[in-house]
Each structure stands twice: as structure tokens, then as C-alpha cells.
Amino acid sequence: MSAKRSPGTRSGRRPGNVDTRAAILDAARARFAEAGFDKTSIRAVAADAQVDPALVHHYFGTKQQLFAAVVEFPVDPEPVLSIIDSAPLDELGSAIVRAVIGVWDSPAGPGIVAMGRSVLTGDADLARTFFLKVVLERVRARIARPDDDGHARVSLAVAQMLGVFVARKVICVEPLASMPLDAVVAAVGPSMQRYLTGQIDASPTT
Amino acid sequence: MSAKRSPGTRSGRRPGNVDTRAAILDAARARFAEAGFDKTSIRAVAADAQVDPALVHHYFGTKQQLFAAVVEFPVDPEPVLSIIDSAPLDELGSAIVRAVIGVWDSPAGPGIVAMGRSVLTGDADLARTFFLKVVLERVRARIARPDDDGHARVSLAVAQMLGVFVARKVICVEPLASMPLDAVVAAVGPSMQRYLTGQIDASPTT
Numbered sequence: 001m002s003a004k005r006s007p008g009t010r011s012g013r014r015p016g017n018v019d020t021r022a023a024i025l026d027a028a029r030a031r032f033a034e035a036g037f038d039k040t041s042i043r044a045v046a047a048d049a050q051v052d053p054a055l056v057h058h059y060f061g062t063k064q065q066l067f068a069a070v071v072e073f074p075v076d077p078e079p080v081l082s083i084i085d086s087a088p089l090d091e092l093g094s095a096i097v098r099a100v101i102g103v104w105d106s107p108a109g110p111g112i113v114a115m116g117r118s119v120l121t122g123d124a125d126l127a128r129t130f131f132l133k134v135v136l137e138r139v140r141a142r143i144a145r146p147d148d149d150g151h152a153r154v155s156l157a158v159a160q161m162l163g164v165f166v167a168r169k170v171i172c173v174e175p176l177a178s179m180p181l182d183a184v185v186a187a188v189g190p191s192m193q194r195y196l197t198g199q200i201d202a203s204p205t206t
Numbered sequence: 207m208s209a210k211r212s213p214g215t216r217s218g219r220r221p222g223n224v225d226t227r228a229a230i231l232d233a234a235r236a237r238f239a240e241a242g243f244d245k246t247s248i249r250a251v252a253a254d255a256q257v258d259p260a261l262v263h264h265y266f267g268t269k270q271q272l273f274a275a276v277v278e279f280p281v282d283p284e285p286v287l288s289i290i291d292s293a294p295l296d297e298l299g300s301a302i303v304r305a306v307i308g309v310w311d312s313p314a315g316p317g318i319v320a321m322g323r324s325v326l327t328g329d330a331d332l333a334r335t336f337f338l339k340v341v342l343e344r345v346r347a348r349i350a351r352p353d354d355d356g357h358a359r360v361s362l363a364v365a366q367m368l369g370v371f372v373a374r375k376v377i378c379v380e381p382l383a384s385m386p387l388d389a390v391v392a393a394v395g396p397s398m399q400r401y402l403t404g405q406i407d408a409s410p411t412t
Contacts, residue, residue, distance in 0.1 A: 151381055155379045162373055167361060170328075179358070191397040200393040
């Protein structure tokens with residue numbers, strides 16, 4: 001479901017129109033900023049905006065997608081996030097590299113780069129939260145094990161992808177900046193895989 | 207040799223004083239900006255500043271160190287760069303991670319982070335050039351082989367370190383941001399080693 005999907009039904013409380021969509025976004029922006037991502041519910045946003053929760057879902061999809069709309073994330077993150085859930089665990093590293101770089105190199109790329117720069121300069125706290133809460137939590141949930149909650153692994157994996165992002169899209173370190181996608185996947189995928197599921201501490205290999 | 211070392215001798219052409227040092231820096235800044243790092247020589251900078259080349263070396267050391275002074279690099283890069291030359295090739299990845307993060311976590315760290323932010327926002331082209339020309343070329347020369355000039359490897363390694371820098375020092379992704387140095391070395395060192403000397407393409411392992 002895209003954040004820009006036009007309403008096909010109407011709510012009981014407010015007509016489904018542009019003002020309603022804007023009211024939901026305003027309410028969500030205030031809630032997320034005040035209470036944070038975890039403590040904000042679709043129900044609370046709907047109450048603030050005086051609409052039915054179903055209308056929030058109808059316009060924006062999941063809480064993650066509502067958040068993406070609030071931070072004006074330039075692309076629907078759901079297709080990429082769904083890859084995190086569907087890729088085989090032993091191919092997750094390469095799958096993430098391929099999906100994420102595919103988005104950077106898409107028509108939405110310039111918007112992502114602009115947002116990335118804002119995050120890097122500290123001008124986009126909500127977008128930063130979006131990365132850390134929504135995206136990373138989804139990855140962490142996928143790789144968590146009884147003896148390893150995955151937090152350290154995810155922070156290492158995000159460092160890897162941030163570095164490829166900065167080198168490829170922000171300061172343009174060649175030849176990585178121009179490297180074909182397949183070559184980047186071959187080079188970076190195994191490192192990502194190691195961070196996500198391989199040995200990352202100094203203990204002897206068993 | 208530090209850029210702040212006070213002169214112990216005097217040149218024949220100009221007295222070795224604060225003005226001379228400033229004149230050399232001005233000449234170097236103009237040369238580096240106009241001709242780039244590679245095409246700028248100590249001799250040319252000395253001629254522009256109307257001093258003897260030996261005085262430039264005396265004040266600033268190598269061309270790399272002169273460049274570091276021009277971009278107001280907050281720490282003498284030579285101790286880190288010398289590690290690139292002296293570490294065993296099969297331990298280069300961990301050695302670089304340990305040395306570089308050691309500098310970030312040192313008293314010079316805040317200055318490095320400030321400069322890093324400027325590079326990320328495109329406000330520090332000379333500093334960017336410093337990274338790409340001086341630092342990376344030194345690494346590339348170390349790992350180059352007859353069948354592999356090392357350019358792709360270095361760009362992947364710099365992406366890895368940029369990512370750790372951004373995650374640890376700029377947007378503070380936990381737990382990586384607070385991870386002890388030894389743990390970061392254990393986690394990131396093997397990835398760096400792979401980028402520098404391991405298999406990075408998709409061809410079958412031999």
C-alpha cells in the first residue's frame with residue numbers, strides 16, 4: 001500500500017479527503033516526535049486526528065509506512081523491508097545489499113541521498129529514528145537467536161551499508177561509486193552476511 | 207615532524223618566522239586548490255612563497271603533511287599512515303581499524319568528527335581530496351599486485367571505515383557507538399582484511 005494511494009472509501013467520522021490525510025499526518029508527526037516510534041499507536045494517532053483507525057491504515061498502511069510518510073521518506077520502504085523477511089537467512093547479506101542499492105540507484109535515489117545527507121548532519125532526527133527503529137528492528141528480529149539478541153550485529157551491518165552509501169552516493173569514492181550492482185553485491189554481500197550471521201567476536205572458531 | 211614545530215634554523219631567503227609559515231601555507235593552499243595534490247610539488251610551493259624548499263620541509267615535513275596542514279587536519283596523519291606501511295599484510299585490516307579508531311577516540315576526535323561532517327556535506331573539498339589522494343593512495347600502494355591495482359579494494363575498505371565512522375561518531379548507532387575498541391577490531395578487522403587482500407569478486411574460489 002502506497003502512502004499516496006487515494007481513498008476509495010470514506011470513514012464515518014471524517015470524509016476521506018486531502019484534509020483528512022493532512023490531519024492524520026499532522027497528528028502522527030506530533031505523536032512520533034513527542035512519544036517516539038515505539039509508544040505511538042495507530043489508534044492514538046487516529047484519536048488525535050479524530051478519524052477511525054481503519055482510515056489511517058487505509059491511507060498509510062502500517063505504522064512503519066505512516067512513519068515513512070511523516071519523515072517524507074522518498075520511497076515506500078515496504079518492498080525492501082519485505083525482502084528482509086523473505087530472503088533465506090544464509091543469503092540475507094547479499095539480498096539486503098542488492099535491494100538497498102537498487103533503491104539508491106532508482107529514480108527515488110536523489111531524494112534518498114538528500115535525506116541521507118540531512119541525517120548525517122543531524123538535521124533529520126525523525127528520519128534517523130526511522131532508520132534505527134523501523135529498518136534495523138526489522139533486521140534484528142530476523143536474525144535474533146536465544147543467545148544473541150542481534151543488536152551488535154545490526155549496528156555493524158548498518159555501519160557497512162552507511163559506508164557504502166556515503167562512499168557511493170555522497171562523496172563518490174571511485175571505483176565503488178560507479179561499480180555495477182552485481183560487483184558491489186559480490187564484494188559487500190559476504191561482509192554483510194558475516195555481520196548478520198557469522199562470527200564477529202574474537203573467540204576461537206568452534 | 208609536526209606542523210606546529212617551531213623553526214630552529216633560518217632560510218637564506220626569508221627569515222623563519224610566523225609570517226614565513228603563513229606564506230608557505232597560503233602558497234600551498236592556492237597550489238593544491240588549483241593544480242591538485244599530485245601536480246603540486248614542494249619546490250613549486252616554495253617558489254610561490256619565495257622560500258627555500260628545505261624550509262618547507264623543515265616547517266611541514268612531507269608533501270602529505272603540508273597538505274594535512276593546509277586542510278587543517280586536526281591530527282598529524284603520519285603515525286597512522288606509517289602503520290599502513292609496517293603492519294604485516296595479513297594483519298593490515300585489523301591494524302587499520304585499530305589505528306584509525308584509536309585516533310577518533312583520542313583527544314583529537316572531536317576535530318576529526320567536525321572535519322568528517324564537513325566532508326560529508328561537501329563543504330571540505332580539500333579535506334576530501336586529502337582522504338582520497340594521500341590516505342587511500344598509501345593503502346593502495348601497499349596492497350597493489352601485478353594483476354590487481356588495488357583501486358576497487360581500497361574504495362571498499364574506505365567505505366567500510368566511513369560506515370564505522372558515521373555509525374560510531376556521527377549518528378551514534380548503538381551498540382557500535384559504545385563498543386570497546388577490541389570488539390570493533392574483532393568485528394570489523396576481518397571484513398577490512400577481506401576487502402584489502404581477500405576474494406571480493408564473484409568468481410569461484412580457487
